Amino acid sequence: MTDAERIEAMEIALAHLTRTVEDLSDMTARQGQEIAALTRRLGLLMEREAERELAGGGTIPLADQKPPHW
Template identity: 65%
Template sequence: MTNITDLEEKIAHLTRTVDDLSDVVARQERALALVMRRVGLLMEREAEREAASGDGVPLADQRPPHW
């Protein structure tokens, strides 16, 4: 009987570990979705800013004024 009790304990511990890991993955998925949305918004904002600059050359490709 001891073997069955040991196996039941191990299964219970493994089940809890899987549940805990599932919670961690779910939190990371939500955090990643938030970061992706924010990066998308920042990219849109930068594209609008570069389009509004009007000179046709993206700000990142312009030479600094001291050149």
């Protein structure tokens, strides 16, 4: 293998690696945005559930109640 062929092979490998790094970076950015959105939604759901439990008075939350056949 000549020096020119080795350099060309290295340039090809570098191009593939660069593309992979860019793809992974984009994927990581999208996942970060999705995690932030899901975190906000979870916070809203937790607030809504807490308000519903407070509005229910002194009753046991539905999730903690035993089914009627117990």
